[in-house]
Amino acid sequence: MACADTPASALGQRNIAEVDFDQIHDRQQFGSVKWANQWDEFSPRVEGEDLLSLWTADMDFRAPETVIARLREAADHGIYGYTRRDPRHYEIVQSWFAHRHNWSPKLETLLPAPAIMPSVAAILRTFTKPGDGVIVQSPVYSPYFEVVQGNGRVLLTNRLRLQNNRYELDLEDFEKLAGGAKVFLLCNPHNPAGMAWTREELAALNDICERHGILVISDDIHCDIRLSDRSHIVFSSISDDAADKSFICTAPTKTFNLAGVPSATISVANRKRRETLLAAMQASFMVNANFFGRLALEVAYSAGSPWLDQLTGYVASNIDLVCEFAGEYLPGITPMRPDASFLVWLDARALDRRVGGIQKFFVDRAGVNLYDGRVYGPGGEGFIRLNVGCPRHLLRRGLERMSSALASM
Incomplete structure (x- = not known):
């Protein structure tokens, strides 16, 4: 579905030309x-x-011309007041993941967010207390350490095993750490290695989390640029109990080079946790849409x-x-x-x-x-x-x- 008032066909036409990724800016x-x-x-x-x-x-690449054109129109309009995400916004997000990743979250599960790491922080502050354990799998994206320790939670490091130039899960160590954990912070795909976790690997992690009552925050920001025959498996898609315990954090910022105009979405299938998280984010004034970020997300996902x-x-x-x-x-x-x-x-x-x-x-x-x-x-x-x-x-x-x-x- 196209965003704003521009027909989908017009948006698509702008994107057909060959992109010059060799140009230096x-x-x-x-x-x-x-x-x-x-x-x-x-x-x-x-x-x-x-x-x-x-x-x-x-x-170092320009965003899609469709996004640039829409943001230019918005900039030229000259009035940058409060903006909102209407129902169509969430339909666009749902459609993107359905078509690209065979995952179609229910519209009511989707929450607005300013960016992924603020979302992770909000989830940790809402569903854990100082001193609670949070598992991360190292080596991993360094802000994970900051968001856990900076919010007074205990970092539990499950080190990945390097075998034949690929990482494997250490499930035995994960099980040991799980006894003292409230949350597992999953990087899917993994950063820095670019690993796409398989359904079997995610299911094994889910089984341990289920036994120990651990919530799962999944950061899926790198999921869109697919370089192998491994598809992206969203953690909440593997089973009903996985969906019930998970917070799936998504954004177009890595995909379309939009880190400076951020906008994100969190999928929370559990209704009670979703309502609790939304209330906490509202109390922190985290749900107001960024004027340009909202538009960039909608156009990128619609025509990118x-x-x-x-x-x-x-x-x-x-x-x-x-x-x-x-x-x-x-x-x-x-x-x-x-x-x-x-x-x-x-x-x-x-x-x-x-x-x-x-x-x-x-x-x-x-x-x-x-x-x-x-x-x-x-x-x-x-x-x-x-x-x-x-x-x-x-x-x-x-x-x-x-x-x-x-x-x-």
């Missing part, structure tokens, strides 16, 4: 975190001339599929480049091919020990800024995360610099 003029090279997590500030930024998880399909092909080719280049020119670095997202997790543990920190080595010796795996908790040491959501010639330049730095060791 100057992002520093608008305060880009990525290109300002601010580094504030366990490392000093990183700065320097001609430093290539391949770290934080946004892309052609753009996303082209993006997925481009990102897949970038990942092929990384894997092929690393095999020939980056000795000591092994990429983990992701099932989803535009992020590649690089195993550089042997090099990390030799150079005293591989992330700093590539900043100092190659002029390439990557995400240090240590930020992702236990198991992340010696890894680096590479963002391939950028023009290919920029990515190739970064890889060539990294190769030259290693050759000069």
Whole structure:
């Protein structure tokens, strides 16, 4: 269903043209975190001339032209007052997930949210108390540690097992931790590895959570960019009891490069918990729609599929480049091919020990800024995360610099 007053056919027509993902755009003029090279997590500030930024998880591509056109219309209108999400908004969200992921949440289960991490914080504050345990699976997206510990909850780390350059669940350890947990914070697909968890893996986690009465918060923000034959399985879709205990957090921001105009949705199947969470979010003034974020979500989900399909092909080719280049020119670095997202997790543990920190080595010796795996908790040491959501010639330049730095060791 199209949004606003623009016919769906017109929105679709705007998106048919071939997208130029090779074009480079100057992002520093608008305060880009990525290109300002601010580094504030366990490392000093990183700065320097001609430093290539391949770290934080946004892309260097323009959003779909349909989204840009609608936001331009809204900006030109010039009145940026209070806005709302009408029933059609939730129908658009429902339709997107039904068509892309074979998951059709009931409309009444969908709640508005400003973004995913504020939503996670709100759920934790509403359904747990200080001192309660929350399980996360490391290495994992670093704000998980912050949202748990910053809200006075106890972090319980279930470390993933690395086998044959893929992560596997450690269910035995998860079961041990479950006795002291109230919530499991699931990253699905997993960030930084891009793992798409299978139905069987999710069912095994659900069984443990069911036995111990654990609620599940699932962060599905990276689900849309599909790079393998593994489909995205929404946790709540695996069984009725999984749906009853879960909070499914979704957003178009990673998919369509909209992190600066955020809007999100939470699906809560359990009616009592849904009403309790909505009341808590209303009391925190978290449900008012962002004027531009609401529009961006609706247009992206209504007419963004052609753009996303082209993006997925481009990102897949970038990942092929990384894997092929690393095999020939980056000795000591092994990429983990992701099932989803535009992020590649690089195993550089042997090099990390030799150079005293591989992330700093590539900043100092190659002029390439990557995400240090240590930020992702236990198991992340010696890894680096590479963002391939950028023009290919920029990515190739970064890889060539990294190769030259290693050759000069």
